[in-house]
Amino acid sequence: MEDILRVENLSKQFGGLKAVDQFSMNVQRNAIHALIGPNGAGKTTITNLICGEIQQDSGEILFQGESLGTLKVFERARKGIGRTYQNIRLFDTLTVLENMTVAAKVEHSYGMLRTIFSYKSSQMEKKERRDKAMDILKYIGLEHLANEHVRGLPYGNRKILEIGRALVTEPSLLLLDEPAAGLNPSERRRLMDIIYKIHEDQISVFMIEHNMDVIMTISDRITVLNFGKKIAEGTPKEIQNNEEVITAYLGNRFKKQGA
């Protein structure tokens, strides 16, 4: 299958620490690809490198066959890389709907002067943004909260809303940084349903996650990272039986389950 994202020999050093060391990985189109590893293994650094928050020291990142080079974060996002953050980053003083309309990718986007002087254009753009935002809110099941302020939202809904905000930018690759962290079992169920739905709608998903139930249930492929290096890659089954992964990260519980 075709790769949507290719990471080749990526390295990043912070002072004396090699956070990412000669890391290579391919994410297949329409797959759910997970990146796991112990704390401090360099998972978030890799996500930040892909998004352009930080620049690599060496190596290359290719998205849909094109090198991302030194493109800025917003330029990469426009190319189709959407993301969520480990510590939720929402627009707290706006409403749920406004969080979505701000991010929405629309056909008609008008300049400031046109917004001021043409009532018709500004209303048209507003409606287009609102319709699109409402569609995605329905998709993630938050439409009943559209006019609530984000600040008062419970944690689980905030996490889901962040995924919605990434979806409304029409990404072809969605990066999720620990989507299940802090969710209770029923919220986790809801999250997995949404990730499945995204997957079925032909959006590739790349996620960092610690929750093994989530990872083993929904991933097509798993990459394991330790000390900035890739130590294994394969299907959930292969990973569960990989000796090195078990010693470094999983522990014996998963071996027993697999056997």
Add this chain to the structure above:
Amino acid sequence: MKKNTRLITMLICLAAALLLPLGISSHYNQVLLNQTVVYIIVALGLNFTMGLSGSFDFSTAAIFGLGSYTTGLLTTKLGINPWIGVVAAIGMGAVVGLVLGFPSLRLRGIYFVLATLGFLEIVRQLLSNMTWLTGGTNGVANIPALEIFGFSLGESRNFYYVALLFLVIGIAISYRIIYSKWGRTLIAIKDNEIAVDGCGIDKASFKIKAYIIGSCFTAFAGSLNAHLFQFIHPADFTFDFTVRFIMMLMLGGLGTIPGCVIGGIVVTILPEMLKFLGEYYWLAFSALMLVMMMFIPYGFASIPDVIRKKVKRAGGKD
């Protein structure tokens, strides 16, 4: 229902503003009122940068001054029609906004604040020292008053009504911007810049355009001010003057239009009302500001919300 309430409130305020001069007999108070309207326009301009996107902006006095000098010099030295001078001042605001904002707003962090602070001092020095052009510390005198259909606006009631018309237009433009993607995105930038990037939004472009339009408002108000007093002086456009507008926004409520209006009125008129205290009036005013900031940190515009919440909570208990 909520929209209707807002419309009715606005109409009542407008009616009050129209009737207000009839109750004023002294020339001094009329000029004060004219000045208040001009200052509210500046507050609306500053609101785009400081109120919405949250970056401190100290250049207000400099841009106001440049607007004043643009029309002041064009009309006195070249004898150009004052209205053309006003339009030139708006152009000056746009140019300054672009030149100052373009490099500094692309950088993350405090660079924009420092750039505006430096610019404020540079403009003041230039205005006082380029004597051949600006008249130095003598200022520019005999600036002609604005005229409309042969009526001189001078310092009178006529000026007030024309300035009020401009203020209403300024408010309309502000509403358009604040309640469109422009305003929402600027607020989003204040809330979380990193996430704005992640949504594929070129935030620098939003901030620069907001700064440019804000500068146009400020320079326009500066030109009105020059024609109102018919005399300008470099010492008028100092750091203190900038702080006055920052105070208006903080006190009125950042990012809101009623906040700009209320803040503008309070900060311009309250010190005058305290003048009976003699030389202590500014001290008393500052102390009052401090107390108000402690009790209503989100400004006057937030009072209805606070009351609504209190009522709701009380209702919930019953």
